[in-house]
Structure formats: structure tokens, C-alpha cells
Amino acid sequence: MIQAATDVITSRRWVKGPESRVFGGEFAHYCGAEAAVPCASGSASLIAALRLLDIGPGDEVIVPSLTFFASVSCIEIVGATPVFVDVEEEYWCLDPHSVADAVTERTKAILGVHLFGQPFSMKLPDGIPIIEDAAQAHGAILNGSMVGSLGDIACFSFFPSKNMAVGGEGGMITTTRLDLAERLQSWVDHGRSNDSRIEALTSNLRMSEIQAAIGRVQLKHLDEWQIRRQEIAALHTQVIEQIPLLKAPKVRTGAIHGWHQYVLYCEHPAELVEHLSNRGIESRVHYSTPCHRQPIMSEHPQHKEGSLPVTERICSNLVSIPVHPLLTDEEISRIHDALHNFSIV
Numbered sequence: 001m002i003q004a005a006t007d008v009i010t011s012r013r014w015v016k017g018p019e020s021r022v023f024g025g026e027f028a029h030y031c032g033a034e035a036a037v038p039c040a041s042g043s044a045s046l047i048a049a050l051r052l053l054d055i056g057p058g059d060e061v062i063v064p065s066l067t068f069f070a071s072v073s074c075i076e077i078v079g080a081t082p083v084f085v086d087v088e089e090e091y092w093c094l095d096p097h098s099v100a101d102a103v104t105e106r107t108k109a110i111l112g113v114h115l116f117g118q119p120f121s122m123k124l125p126d127g128i129p130i131i132e133d134a135a136q137a138h139g140a141i142l143n144g145s146m147v148g149s150l151g152d153i154a155c156f157s158f159f160p161s162k163n164m165a166v167g168g169e170g171g172m173i174t175t176t177r178l179d180l181a182e183r184l185q186s187w188v189d190h191g192r193s194n195d196s197r198i199e200a201l202t203s204n205l206r207m208s209e210i211q212a213a214i215g216r217v218q219l220k221h222l223d224e225w226q227i228r229r230q231e232i233a234a235l236h237t238q239v240i241e242q243i244p245l246l247k248a249p250k251v252r253t254g255a256i257h258g259w260h261q262y263v264l265y266c267e268h269p270a271e272l273v274e275h276l277s278n279r280g281i282e283s284r285v286h287y288s289t290p291c292h293r294q295p296i297m298s299e300h301p302q303h304k305e306g307s308l309p310v311t312e313r314i315c316s317n318l319v320s321i322p323v324h325p326l327l328t329d330e331e332i333s334r335i336h337d338a339l340h341n342f343s344i345v
């Protein structure tokens with residue numbers, strides 16, 4: 001990564017150069033998508049995706065509420081309305097039945113989230129474009145297809161905590177559609193066409209060359225890291241299945257989970273987080289305030305308590321424990337010992 005970054009600095013080609021172009025191509029190939037373009041962040045890629053689908057004021061976008069708020073703010077930022085749907089009891093991703101009930105004539109897209117790395121179900125109503133929020137799911141697979149090639153457009157984040165990173169902020173937008181592939185580059189670059197005419201109202205959403213060069217190095221390691229994440233997750237599940245106070249996450253049939261987070265279910269989340277913290281192990285509740293309950297959504301018709309029963313019931317009970325691929329066997333054993341010793345008095 002250091003060599004790749006240094007090469008970019010000495011090349012003096014810091015933006016709009018070969019690294020971004022090649023990184024986009026390599027990432028598209030990895031996902032099995034038609035095309036991909038690096039972006040400034042995952043959030044920027046979500047905004048670009050909505051703009052590409054010509055979504056704006058008066059349009060509705062269906063989205064789960066149990067997600068990081070960026071899945072929702074992008075919809076508001078382009079002037080459209082988020083329509084929240086509940087999640088599946090088992091997998092915590094958007095519930096296809098809830099989606100079917102939420103469709104209206106104003107629905108312009110379904111923005112699904114591969115939450116914690118679990119691919120969301122693609123059993124969704126026909127004829128509505130699907131945006132994958134794949135910020136947490138690099139390398140995850142559903143029925144033989146990589147996340148990033150399941151819907152019309154997919155958006156990835158390279159925030160440092162993600163399954164792969166770029167040494168700074170970054171994101172990627174991929175598409176499976178030829179008509180959108182032609183416009184991807186322009187949509188992250190001021191809406192400019194090859195002859196510098198402005199064809200879309202967008203902005204500078206580009207990635208810098210140093211980030212692209214580092215991303216290319218990281219992408220080469222993604223598969224080996226994903227295999228290690230799967231190994232660690234399987235070990236966690238084996239242990240957690242023996243502990244009555246904890247419930248291990250389920251993986252959807254036909255899916256290979258991306259394990260961005262290993263999230264278990266616990267009726268005593270505060271006690272578990274404190275118990276682990278006392279033993280030097282980091283853990284967190286995701287997302288204790290679902291998006292529709294955030295203060296900024298107070299005017300939204302679904303803001304009131306009770307709008308999304310499953311989401312509201314489980315949101316405080318989802319606790320992540322470390323699953324990073326560089327964890328040592330000794331550290332994994334320490335996590336398992338701590339889980340075994342967890343009790344409620």
C-alpha cells in the first residue's frame with residue numbers, strides 16, 4: 001500500500017488517472033457487474049445511484065429502517081421520500097412481504113441493505129429498480145452471484161472499518177445495466193460527458209488516485225480475508241450455540257455471509273457489552289435507534305413508536321463481537337472464554 005501510494009504521489013497524477021479507471025474495472029470484474037466507478041465515499045455512491053435512476057422530489061424509495069442512517073439520508077438529500085419497511089425476524093434484512101405492502105405508484109426504487117454482510121432476499125416485486133446498499137458486504141454471495149451484481153445498482157463503502165479499505169474515505173458504485181454503465185463515470189464527475197457538456201445535475205463525487213491505488217492492493221487480499229472472516233464466524237457460532245443467554249446469527253439459505261460484523265442476539269445487551277469490555281473485548285449494539293425513530297425523522301409519518309414492530313423489538317438486542325480477519329487464535333479463544341463466562345445474576 002505504501003509503494004502504491006508513493007507511486008501515485010511521484011506520478012503527479014493525483015485525480016482522474018489510471019488507478020481509478022483500473023480499480024473500477026477490477027472491482028466490476030470481482031463482483032460480476034457490467035461496470036464500476038470509484039466514488040468519494042459510500043454515501044456519495046448512494047446519492048449518485050439515486051440520481052442515476054432519476055429519483056427526486058415526489059418519488060418514494062423503499063428502505064429498511066434497521067441500518068446505518070446513510071442508507072436513508074441519501075434519499076432525503078435527493079429530495080425523495082423514504083418509505084420504511086420492517087425486517088425479517090431471522091435475518092434482520094428488509095422483509096419482502098413488508099416491501100410488497102409498501103409499493104405505491106410513486107415507488108421508484110427499493111434500496112435494500114446487506115446488513116452486517118448478510119445478503120438481503122431478492123424475492124422482491126418485479127419492475128422496480130433495486131439498489132443494493134453493499135457498504136457492509138464486500139465479498140458476500142447469494143445463490144452463486146456476488147453482492148454488487150444482484151440488483152440494478154450497488155453501492156460500497158471503503159470506510160476503514162469495512163471488509164476492505166482504501167487508506168482514507170472511499171466508495172464504489174457498480175451496475176449490471178448497460179444503459180447505466182455508460183453514464184456511471186459522468187455521474188461521479190459533475191455530470192460531464194466526454195465533450196465536457198453537462199448532462200446531469202450531480203457534483204464531484206470522485207475518488208482520489210492514492211485511494212484507488214491502495215484499494216487495488218486491498219482488493220487482491222479480499223478473498224483471503226473473507227475466508228478468515230467465515231472461519232472466525234463459524235467458530236463463534238459453534239460456541240454461542242452452547243450458551244443459552246445468546247443466540248447466534250443465521251445465514252440465509254444459498255448465501256455466503258460477508259461477516260462485516262458478527263452480530264448475535266442477546267436479551268441483556270448492556271450487561272453483555274459491559275462484561276466483554278471488562279475483559280478488554282470491544283462490542284457494540286447496532287442500531288439501537290432505528291432510522292425512523294431518529295430525531296431528524298420526527299416529521300415522517302412512520303416516526304411514531306410501533307410503526308415497525310420487528311425492527312423496534314430487536315434493535316436493542318443486536319450485539320457485535322470482533323470478527324476481524326487479523327484476530328489471532330489466542331484472541332478468538334479469549335472472546336470465547338468471555339462469552340462462556342457471561343451470566344446474569
Ligand SMILES: Cc1ncc(COP(=O)(O)O)c(C=O)c1O
Nearest residue numbers: 041042043068070071135157159
Ligand atoms: C449500511 C451503510 N450504508 C452506507 C454507509 C456509508 O458509507 P460511508 O461512510 O463510506 O459514506 C455505511 C457506512 O458507514 C453503511 O454501513
